[in-house]
Structure formats: C-alpha cells, structure tokens
Amino acid sequence: MIARNVSLRDYFIRINFYDLLPLAIEIATDLGYGQDEMIEAVCKTYDKFLRYPPSRNRTAWFKTVLWKKLLEARSDILAFRAMAR
DSSP states (O other): OOOSSOOHHHHHHHTTOGGGHHHHHHHHHHHTOOHHHHHHHHHHHHHHHHHSOOSSOHHHHHHHHHHHHHHHHHHHHHHHHHHHO
16 A cells, blocks of 8 residues: 655655754755655665665765656656656
C-alpha cells in the first residue's frame, strides 16, 4: 500500500539522510526545483548510496550526488508527463 501524504521530511527520515535535509532544501531552492523533483532525486541518491556509499565525506558526497540526481529527476518527471499526454 502506498501512502498518499508522505512528505519530503518523511523520505529523508526513512532513508537516514534526515541530518542533510536542510542542505538538500537549500540546494534545490537555489536551483529552482520543487518538492516532487526533490523526492525523486533523494530516492535516486539513496539508490546510489546503497551501491556506492561515501568513503570519506558523507556531506560532500551527498551534495554532489543530489545535484546530479536533481537534474535526472527533472528530466524523468518531464518525460513521464509528456508520455502521459
């Protein structure tokens, strides 16, 4: 069953990146991304974390990966919306 009222904060808590939520919001706001794109990006970031965890600086790793995944998230969402039409 999929929860309908899951917030961005809930996603960060579930994937153990809650301490980096303020950084993620700052990055996304500076780049003009919305909450849907942020949720998609943090899920993609977590997937990458499972495969290639950071070996030194978790915050720097997160910042770099999230920025790249925000770009991917926007393109995925736009492609999905175009196909839905």
